[in-house]
Amino acid sequence: MSATKASHAIGQSIPRLESRDKVTGRTEYVHHFVLPGMLHGKILRSDRPHARIRAIDTAAAAALPGVFRVVTIDDIRTVIPHPYYGPAFHDQPILADGKVRFAGEPVAVVLATDRHIAQQALELIDVDYEELPFVENEIEALHSDVRVHDTLKPAATFPDLKHLKGVRDTNVALQYRLDRGDTEAAFASADHVFEHSFKAQPVMHTPMEPFVAVADMRDDRLTLHTSTQSPSFVRIEIARLLGWPENRVRVKVPHLGGGFGGKLYIKLEALVTALSMLARLPVKISLTMEEQFFMVTRHGCTFRIKSGVDKDGRLVARRCDIVWNGGAYADIGPRVTQKAGFTSAGPYDIDNLTIRSSAVYTNRPPAGALRGFGAPQTAWAYERHTDIIARELGIDPLDFRRRNLLRQDRPQATGTPMTDAALLPVLDRVAQLLDWKTPLVRSEDHILRGRGLAVGLKGITAPTTSVAIINLYADGSCGLYISTVDMGQGSDTVMAQIVAEELGLDPASIRVINPDTDVTPYDMATLGSRSTFHMGNAVRRAAADVRDKTAALAAALGLPEGHNVPPSELLRKKYGMQAGNIVGVGSFIPDYQKPDPATGQSQKATPFWGIGACGAEVEVDSETGHVTVTKLVSVGDIGTPINPRLVTAQLSGAAIMQLGFTMTEKMDFSDGQLTNGSLADYKIPGLLDIPVSFINEYVENTQGTGPFGAKGAGETSSIALSPAIGNAVSDAIGAEVTETPLTPETVFRAMQSASRADRS
Amino acid sequence: MADFTIEYPGTLAEALSFLDPDDPSVRPVGGGTALMLMMKSQMFHPTRLVCLSRLSEPMTGCREDGDHIRIGAMTTLSQVEHSALIAAEFPVIHNAMKNLANVRVRNVATIGGNLAHGDPHLDLPPIWAALGAEAIIHGPSGQRSVKVEDLFQGYYETDVADGELITEIRVPRLPGWRATYRKVTTRALHDWPAIGLTLAARFDGDRIADIRLVLSAAVDIPQRLRGAEEVLRGHRPDAMLLARAGDSAAAEAPMEHDSRGSVDYKVHLLKVHILRGMNEIGKG
């Protein structure tokens, strides 16, 4: 291989490879996928939050002209005898099995050639329910007599959950524990002790392409076309359900119309697989936007946090008690509980720590991963807590943070050192962009102004594996085979830039093959800011392997070192014509040390640290509580950018999404029923919601173990944004806000209770 | 989905002949946006839709008619938004358009359909009511007119019977009146209002000579706040008087709790916006 590099691809803001397709409307999504003879499935959903199913009468629906078949769990058992799935617990039935555990749970499916007919037939299905008491609140669920599940059913794939198998009489799926030092003794000797409680609300991903999957079951093989972020997991889990080897299940994923953590693990795939087996025809299920709210949500939580501070304003002890509302099925909630748990004490240097983080079942739609794996909810609590402490001690919130921040290589709560973590630079840059030391013009007329900042961290799911294949074709052009899913973040482009840099090619000439488990190798999933780091490293190794094999080929052909013969010529020399391939393979799994089960301690708990700081200026209407965010600043540590524009777009996009979770978005429930499950009533940010001053930046840093110094960036600005705004609001109104979203009424009530407290 | 037919009458008489006084599943269609939403959510299953898109004047356009302005029911919201006549005569209507639904809906939805839908969250019906507009309704027994403030009979219920349709809105020119519509959203800027409040008043010096207040969104129908009007009429709107008007408004309009706010909070917002709205139009 020629050592001369045709381009310097790293650090270039090249446009996305698929740009033309996206602006011309020709991008391939499963949304539009059709197969000959394909049936459409429509789902009948439970209208009860918790009930036993006495009987399901499907006769009238089945008799409707155009209906192919109506399917319940009894039918599904004939093809999948043990129809339960899930990444952490095998607790979720493919369709309700004798019981429904949340309002919105799938109970039956109508198959028809016309989806309108399937929809109409749903109204003809009669379900006889025996209602059961239900529990919605996570704190109540800890002690409630209502049991969402009779026993816990951990999946074998997570060895650390094995001890939970068969546990009865609890709604707690898992409790994560971390202990460091002697927290109670440190509280006893602290000069000041503060304790506060915070809440975060359930929200939803709302990708613009709603969940969709197509199963095409033939006699001995299955092909799934699905909008998933985790094709490799889907294949493994579906093969497990069917008792098949992996090579009879093929999962194909084109581009996704957004994912954000929602389209992970098994969503519609098990259901369409069973339906296609029963129908012996291809089956497609496309959810509506409204139905998406019943698929997966982000955890609401209650977080009680207690801190001890010494006379110098140093944090000496902290206790975190977090209860996560996991909904009716665990999904990946136990991992959220663990991963968010271990950073829930925040980015501070505290010797004495106790963390208890519990995943709790309730009769709500299941909660799973959403851009941050719980880190944003925990940062909402610990960074609001930080501001309240600073205010009560009369210390500037920035100075208080700087005094306590974890410095380079200091041990975090787990004992893992803060390597390559630019905590102080991101915080200082936010302060600079806010002009922190210059006083604000406080108020005029009925406007109250305030300013706030916050900083946070996130651990990365570990240990996980990525595998990449680069196939150099006979003319010297190449294809990159990876199972990373490009759902808008730009992974195809970034990976092509890495190949281009390593092999001296033009990034736009690299063909990235979309995930197809028959073709592309294993990747754990596209989640948790892991792809640039893990797959990026794997792709680099695959490119090195191509270079090694090319060199070996040249040596075998008797060429001297330092030759200048391109690979296409080497192949031509070997095969006598334009033929053959040079295939490079690379795989990557980061160093990892399993935390001690008793204390949570580990010297290598995360492959890298996600680091972000945010700042906000707000105007609050003193008469109504209405908040206008006038300035929003987000500064991330993303290592060294591979594509600066794409990485900035990730920072900006995550910031706006988190702005929605902070200001407007909330799944409202009444008597166990979701009351605002559509975009008419669940308000995601639009153009008018973007602050007039909106700044997204990254600081200079190098992730030593990352490809070209890069680290993941998809969640960086999600982490600390809510508390930055919350701190600004509290600064403006002189009262504490403790729960999101910061609706006008929430803020108005905080102002009212503060003025009542002043009067009394 | 049950089968239905769509008719495209060329004249008003033909349109009325397709409607059926005894069959609520036969409906006239303006732009169809609201009807499509109801059909998609399985709330309405039509047997026949009577599409009015081929009807011409007086069903279309805005024109002067002595001391009134007439707006054809099939005039789209966009056409009203961009009408120089409407902007000059009723700036409150023009100003409300920018934050009403979105460009695409405004391009299709019609003034008549917007009224006939009977949705209390909509922005225009309460404004028409406050302006003293009337709806011209045609049916099997001829033509009648109903004041917009009397058109609404309940949640999504109007005085327009099956077999009838709205053909025009007739709005009195109101020299000397000033009006404002306050769309108070609490979840996001772009949302259904938690409360809608229209204030229209004529001043005599610094006194309120006449006033109409209409509350919408938080109540089942756009509702005149006559008690509050009575408090204000003939007086100088100082802070004390406006506070009394607010108390009166709160007492006469029982509001509902929903995800946009509690009753207490909506009452509070109503009082705040009576004050702010009066300050706005009081300045002239």
Added chain:
Amino acid sequence: MTTRHISFTLNGRAVTASVQPHENLIDMLTTAFGLRGARESCGQGLCGCCTVHVDGQAVSGCLFLADMAEGTRIDTIEGLGGADGTLDPVQQAFIDAGAFQCGFCTPGFVMMVKTLLADDPDPSDDTIRHYLSGNLCRCSAYPEIVAATKLAARRIAAEGRP
């Protein structure tokens, strides 16, 4: 089911289609013509992913009965740009400004910017924000979309063509 044949102009060509009464424009464009640029997402006219032009005006295809397309002129994202594959200036500006991530909402935004610039060749930031406020992008490429709109406006003005 009643099926009706309708005639209209689609991206400049006279076409016919058979439609059922309940079908909306997106159903028809997808099934009868294989056009996939306008897509139904929220289904309520709120997100703009289904934006198409009817007689030169932007509409939500998901709320527009296909039957009502009779006699109209319908334009979709597929009709933009030159026959030789050159992109429309608005499409090119979206690429150059990086104004999309997943791309699902992109054709809708492009079609909205087309009518915006036809109405107002030099829109202010405030005009752009209000005009596009009824289009949702969950990836939140909003700042880049505003930049792309202004870039397209500048280029169109410089080239002196619509």
